[in-house]
Amino acid sequence: MNDAEILAAFHIRRAHYDTYLEANDIRLYTCPGCGFPSLTTRGEFSICIICFWEDDGQDDNADSILSQLLAEGIKISGPNGNLTLTENRINIGYILETNAELINGEIDFDPARVLKTIAFYKQRRDEIEDRMTGDEPPYDHIWIEWKEVRKDLQMALVVPKS
Numbered sequence: 001m002n003d004a005e006i007l008a009a010f011h012i013r014r015a016h017y018d019t020y021l022e023a024n025d026i027r028l029y030t031c032p033g034c035g036f037p038s039l040t041t042r043g044e045f046s047i048c049i050i051c052f053w054e055d056d057g058q059d060d061n062a063d064s065i066l067s068q069l070l071a072e073g074i075k076i077s078g079p080n081g082n083l084t085l086t087e088n089r090i091n092i093g094y095i096l097e098t099n100a101e102l103i104n105g106e107i108d109f110d111p112a113r114v115l116k117t118i119a120f121y122k123q124r125r126d127e128i129e130d131r132m133t134g135d136e137p138p139y140d141h142i143w144i145e146w147k148e149v150r151k152d153l154q155m156a157l158v159v160p161k162s
């Protein structure tokens, strides 16, 4: 897959989950960074558990303005640094495609199952956070455990080919 195909897959995935959330009246939002239904708010700086995009409210319209400014050489700093939304989508897309190749599978497209998977790993992360005091140094084992939740979730989002 090339960048254009990764981005096309992102838009298909996001539209698919947006449709499902709306049709089932589920109060979640799709992440502008990865397209999965991982956010409980929009524009409130929550960090996506799947792709780690920090939701500063940017979305496709804002992203085009940002890309334009970057193209003009104007540096923007925000919670995601110089990483653009498009770059984030490409990065997470490649990670998921690579994971899918590892098991000769595909990125999960089943909304009910994906929602369960995300909820399961969110709970796992919450349990780790509950055990944290806030004083742990970055090399503490608990941080490694915390970071592994994202990797495990990225792996759980690929499934055998249907």
Ligand SMILES: [Zn+2]
Pocket: 031, 032, 033, 034, 035, 036, 038, 048, 049, 050, 051, 052, 053
């Ligand atoms: Zn995301």
